[in-house]
Amino acid sequence: MKRIYLDNAATTPTDNRVVQAMLPYFTEIYGNPSSLHAFGQGAKHAIEEARHIVGASIGAKPEEIIFTSGGTESNNFTIKGVAFARREKGNHIITSKIEHHAVLEPCHFLEKQGFKVTFIPVNKYGLVDPADVEKAITDKTILISIMHANNEIGTMEPIAEIGKLARSKGVYFHTDAVQTLGHLPMDVNELNVDILSASGHKLYGPKGVGILYVRKGVRMLPFMHGGDHEQGRRASTHNVPGIVGFAKAVELANEEMGKEIEKLTFLRDKLIKGILSTIEFTRLNGHPIQRLPNNVNVSISYVEGESMLLNLDMEGIACSTGSACTSSSLEPSHVLSAIGLSHELAHGSLRFSLGRQTSEDDIDYVLAVLPGIVGKLRSMSPLYKKEVK
Amino acid sequence: MEYSEKVMEHFRNPRNVGEIENPDGVGRVGNPVCGDIMELYIKVEGGIIIDAKFKTFGCGAAIATSSMVTELVKNKSVEDALKISNRAVAEALGGLPPIKMHCSVLAEEALKKALDDYRKRSKIAASVKAVKGAVS
Numbered sequence: 001m002k003r004i005y006l007d008n009a010a011t012t013p014t015d016n017r018v019v020q021a022m023l024p025y026f027t028e029i030y031g032n033p034s035s036l037h038a039f040g041q042g043a044k045h046a047i048e049e050a051r052h053i054v055g056a057s058i059g060a061k062p063e064e065i066i067f068t069s070g071g072t073e074s075n076n077f078t079i080k081g082v083a084f085a086r087r088e089k090g091n092h093i094i095t096s097k098i099e100h101h102a103v104l105e106p107c108h109f110l111e112k113q114g115f116k117v118t119f120i121p122v123n124k125y126g127l128v129d130p131a132d133v134e135k136a137i138t139d140k141t142i143l144i145s146i147m148h149a150n151n152e153i154g155t156m157e158p159i160a161e162i163g164k165l166a167r168s169k170g171v172y173f174h175t176d177a178v179q180t181l182g183h184l185p186m187d188v189n190e191l192n193v194d195i196l197s198a199s200g201h202k203l204y205g206p207k208g209v210g211i212l213y214v215r216k217g218v219r220m221l222p223f224m225h226g227g228d229h230e231q232g233r234r235a236s237t238h239n240v241p242g243i244v245g246f247a248k249a250v251e252l253a254n255e256e257m258g259k260e261i262e263k264l265t266f267l268r269d270k271l272i273k274g275i276l277s278t279i280e281f282t283r284l285n286g287h288p289i290q291r292l293p294n295n296v297n298v299s300i301s302y303v304e305g306e307s308m309l310l311n312l313d314m315e316g317i318a319c320s321t322g323s324a325c326t327s328s329s330l331e332p333s334h335v336l337s338a339i340g341l342s343h344e345l346a347h348g349s350l351r352f353s354l355g356r357q358t359s360e361d362d363i364d365y366v367l368a369v370l371p372g373i374v375g376k377l378r379s380m381s382p383l384y385k386k387e388v389k
Numbered sequence: 390m391e392y393s394e395k396v397m398e399h400f401r402n403p404r405n406v407g408e409i410e411n412p413d414g415v416g417r418v419g420n421p422v423c424g425d426i427m428e429l430y431i432k433v434e435g436g437i438i439i440d441a442k443f444k445t446f447g448c449g450a451a452i453a454t455s456s457m458v459t460e461l462v463k464n465k466s467v468e469d470a471l472k473i474s475n476r477a478v479a480e481a482l483g484g485l486p487p488i489k490m491h492c493s494v495l496a497e498e499a500l501k502k503a504l505d506d507y508r509k510r511s512k513i514a515a516s517v518k519a520v521k522g523a524v525s
Contacts, residue, residue: 304424304446304451306449307449307451310397310449323448344424344446380403380406380443380445380452381444382417382426382428382444382446383426383446
């Protein structure tokens with residue numbers, strides 16, 4: 001059976017060119033970059049070059065890039081690192097209700113440590129209103145963290161505007177750019193961000209490596225204590241193959257970004273239009289225009305997400321759902337709840353996230369298969385029966 | 390989380406989907422948090438459940454447990470059907486992931502409710518009969 005992978009927001013396949021770039025750093029240039037001999041210095045040279053490439057791609061200086069183990073670490077590092085470094089100044093953090101758990105959970109942890117966190121609501125498209133952020137700022141606010149684009153519904157947040165606001169108030173501004181680095185043009189100066197998180201495996205790089213951009217002069221406590229790696233900010237022997245792979249992935253992304261955005265936007269809109277026009281009682285979640293080029297998130301009334309996901313998987317199509325039944329909490333997605341979806345609509349959501357390997361044939365196949373699956377599940381749904389009568 | 394082969398088999402080919410016209414008992418249960426909603430219909434003759442059908446809005450486990458519970462109650466006496474526990478449903482499916490056990494609870498509740506409904510209906514039917522008998 002042909003398998004179609006439409007879950008690129010969860011993770012992407014590692015590009016073969018990235019794998020090739022990484023390979024020598026496992027078996028040939030395997031030295032520890034902290035070592036002074038030639039083995040170590042070869043590896044050191046590779047990570048510094050990688051730092052240069054990654055920094056340049058977002059308008060940052062090389063020394064402003066810290067390599068981490070991924071998005072979750074970068075977000076934890078930021079939230080806790082800023083909170084503990086600036087607790088003399090204040091104890092208030094502002095974030096949104098639709099952040100990734102890797103931001104929300106560190107915030108909940110800090111609440112238990114005596115910090116105060118404001119979770120800004122979003123409108124029906126999932127947009128944060130900068131005016132709400134402004135109103136929430138107090139003289140105790142030390143950090144604002146708003147994601148660049150939402151991983152579930154694809155909505156792009158007004159980061160530059162919020163960043164400008166934060167800067168005028170002297171508050172650090174962090175953005176979780178896990179869904180956008182390598183997918184959209186990005187410049188930390190245009191975005192007015194002080195700190196930015198990203199992850200390798202979301203941009204056709206390897207898993208287990210991420211970055212944190214930290215603007216020069218920003219104070220944060222180290223997340224990992226140990227050796228003096230990464231200017232003493234993040235101890236741990238460098239993941240040299242991972243770092244090399246990350247930089248290669250960024251390089252490739254930048255080369256192909258223009259035509260990639262164009263292709264994905266076309267396929268995204270075709271899939272959205274196709275679903276909404278061929279299946280009744282469906283709606284698009286997230287912003288219709290201000291959204292990631294690869295994100296399609298729809299709610300299909302009267303059917304539950306997991307049962308659709310399993311049926312699609314049986315037809316070779318991989319996607320994801322915000323239904324409670326796939327999470328361990330049994331609560332439906334906090335993002336879909338935040339945009340005002342009822343429990344049933346949140347349970348009936350599907351996310352298709354397109355990628356570099358997605359073709360128009362793949363989209364046509366989904367559009368050919370999905371209506372039948374929905375029809376089958378609706379025929380056994382007690383909710384559909386009531387509505388139709 | 391992984392489903393057993395048996396769960397997937399019932400999910401792929403659910404048994405007894407639909408409604409029964411003029412049922413003798415209906416059980417409708419729902420868990421608003423998890424989002425599963427289950428309707429179970431039974432037809433009873435001479436104290437034996439001769440037919441059972443279901444309609445379910447829910448995840449793979451919810452559909453599979455609905456399908457299994459209809460299979461388990463068919464041709465059982467009302468008394469025996471009352472003894473079917475959520476564990477029995479889960480076991481008949483080759484087990485459920487721990488997080489999905491609540492789906493089997495839902496199936497048991499739907500069954501209990503349908504049987505309860507049957508008892509109420511038969512009581513009413515019996516008293517209607519008695520009243521009719523007294524009048525004639």
